[in-house]
Amino acid sequence: MRPLDPRLVRRSSGVRRLLAASVLLGLATAGLVIAVAYVVAEVVARRFDGEPVAALVTAIAVGLGARALVAWCHTAVSARAAATVKAELRDEVVDDLLDPRRLGARPNSARVVALLGPGLDAFDGYVGRFLPQVVLSALVPPLVLIAVASADLLSAIVLTVTLPLVLVFLVLVGMVTKDRIDRRWQALERLGRHFADVLDGLTVLKVFGRRQEQGLREVGDRHRRESVRALRLAFLSSLVLELFSTLAVALVAVSVGLRVVEGHLELGPALFVLLLAPEAFAPLKRLGAMFHDSTEGAEATAELLSLLDHDRHTGTAPAPDLRSAEIVLDGVVVRRDGRAVPGLDLAHTRIRPGELIAVTGPSGVGKSTLLSLLMAFERPTTGYVLVDDVDLSTIDPVAWRAQIAWVPQVPGLVPGTIEDNVRLGDGESSRDDVMAALRDAGAADLPLDRVVDESGEDVSAGERRRIAVARAVLRVRRGSAHLVLLDEPTAGLDPEREAAVLRTVRSLGVTVVVVAHRPETIAAADRELQLTSRMVLA
The missing domain is CATH 1.20.1560.10 (ABC transporter type 1, transmembrane domain)
Known part of the structure; x- marks a missing residue:
């Protein structure tokens, strides 16, 4: 030492x-x-x-x-x-x-x-x-x-x-x-x-x-x-x-x-x-x-x-408009230190504008890693993520993420009311906009003035997900998000609320990539992207 x-x-x-x-x-x-x-x-x-x-x-x-x-x-x-x-x-x-x-x-x-x-x-x-x-x-x-x-x-x-x-x-x-x-x-x-x-x-x-x-x-x-x-x-x-x-x-x-x-x-x-x-x-x-x-x-x-000591984005190029941009993942492999099997292995796939793609596969095959790549949280070890033939690594990550609405497996909350959490990052939305987003996310029963804690201990896992989905819906309807990334958004929801969320996701009119295990979510998608050791496109 x-x-x-x-x-x-x-x-x-x-x-x-x-x-x-x-x-x-x-x-x-x-x-x-x-x-x-x-x-x-x-x-x-x-x-x-x-x-x-x-x-x-x-x-x-x-x-x-x-x-x-x-x-x-x-x-x-x-x-x-x-x-x-x-x-x-x-x-x-x-x-x-x-x-x-x-x-x-x-x-x-x-x-x-x-x-x-x-x-x-x-x-x-x-x-x-x-x-x-x-x-x-x-x-x-x-x-x-x-x-x-x-x-x-x-x-x-x-x-x-x-x-x-x-x-x-x-x-x-x-x-x-x-x-x-x-x-x-x-x-x-x-x-x-x-x-x-x-x-x-x-x-x-x-x-x-x-x-x-x-x-x-x-x-x-x-x-x-x-x-x-x-x-x-x-x-x-x-x-x-x-x-x-x-x-x-x-x-x-x-x-x-x-x-x-x-x-x-x-x-x-x-x-x-x-x-x-x-x-x-x-x-x-x-x-x-x-x-x-x-x-x-x-x-x-x-x-x-x-x-x-870790890599940082150096890209400064303007982000392409995701309303019309096509995303191509070409020969993408993500390797983890200490693991013999790649965290993600994709030969080639395209995500076309306005598509709803369900990403499926067994646990550990790289579904969440794919969303992380699309969010530019990490770069592929080999291969490229191209947006209208522009390498994602050359794009300014702040401008890129400004067009994305992301719902992770465990969505984050901030201290405040449910309304504050749905309007997070969008202070110009009206109260009616927030109520409409909650209703379409199957969360009409959640009062806007209900106070929640950062830890989320006072809300259930399903309520937390519905708040996050409403947040994504609001951003899309306000015109700031044109790509929606969802990681098992309907997990823990009853069939009625699950159906409401899926109807809303399908009606957004933007590109949606959703990690799914439930048959109802897969059936609602335009296309299934099944991940294994090599990609299988259905």
Whole structure:
């Protein structure tokens, strides 16, 4: 696991400013460490010779004060940078999820919540403490070694040989820790997904008397055990790191002490070397101690950057008029990572203006994927989606979707009344238009002023679908939508309401593509597009 992901540096101006400030403050820290050590060694050496040291004592106080001020500045800059980076990434993730040019499936909501919550909270340790310490660990030891070499070459050689041992140990700790942190992060994601699933189905679980305390307790205990294992490893690695650095400093101390006794080294340079030897290891020891605190933040960084790394639409061409445009899917294949079977495999098909096409086939054959392609939510791995001989990937997705009315399997709702939800995106429709759309969608029994929640817990699945169908009908009748995409719109409806929805869909006079399982829906279509491993056109 790299201490700093280059993608984070490219994306975040806050991280770039932090690194620049850390370099300057690191150089200042190294200079003050060397200067204070030199002055302290001179004070002790001169006192042994009986010389006055009042001015040097004042210099020591000034140097220590300056070092404390630099450390405070480093902490303040790092804390502000951590807050800035968290805000930047949160905004970027939210903007990315809402970006109409985003391609690919939306990530799991529990994963996003875990990343934007506990994941970004770990940035305080990663960006605020670990990254500045990485800079200090890269700057201070080499400068200290140069200073030690100027006073005693043998001590510099000893430190040069022993410092890499500490670095090797840090690498080994990182390799072992990554596995532990991966397990802990997976346990945290599993806990978040389980909790989100329980909340989503809480009403049903309560109705059927299914208690979830045991399941939540087991998932929580798994996360606790992985956290304790990571802490145990952190304490053990800190102990070993401290042992290595202590032995290295002891080697320098013994060597320097013997040569001072034998008269081969003066007291001033010897004290200077003894004071600097621990300072060569101190940044690395602090880095090792902060490494475990930072690993969760580094893991969250990698997850967030992976979430943001995906293809985007680059098309800017105007969208053809779907009232007369013909859509051709030519040799379209959509492949998913980790799946041997394509998510969708279409040899060739045409969708003519004004047609009502029923898309059928077994589960997993790519019916919803076909709608996703037509909505420009993703691109085919191979093949083309052409609209009047214009590649859909070159068309502006916002302009393209403005002509589409889409009813997914689980339609979305917004907080407000049923009227607000039907008029979503069309504020100019009259109340009579909304009532007519609801009536034709088999939802005349739903009061316009009835308040619904975003979660949709206060409406049934059938009512939710009928509201979404009414929304699509209203857009078509207002002249803004000329292609209607429906994903099982009559599921959960009684025969009377199903017949009303099908009559309305047939009467719209626009191109309609509907994913269907029910025979009544298939019979109402002009044509059936049956999906298998290869397309079969009926």
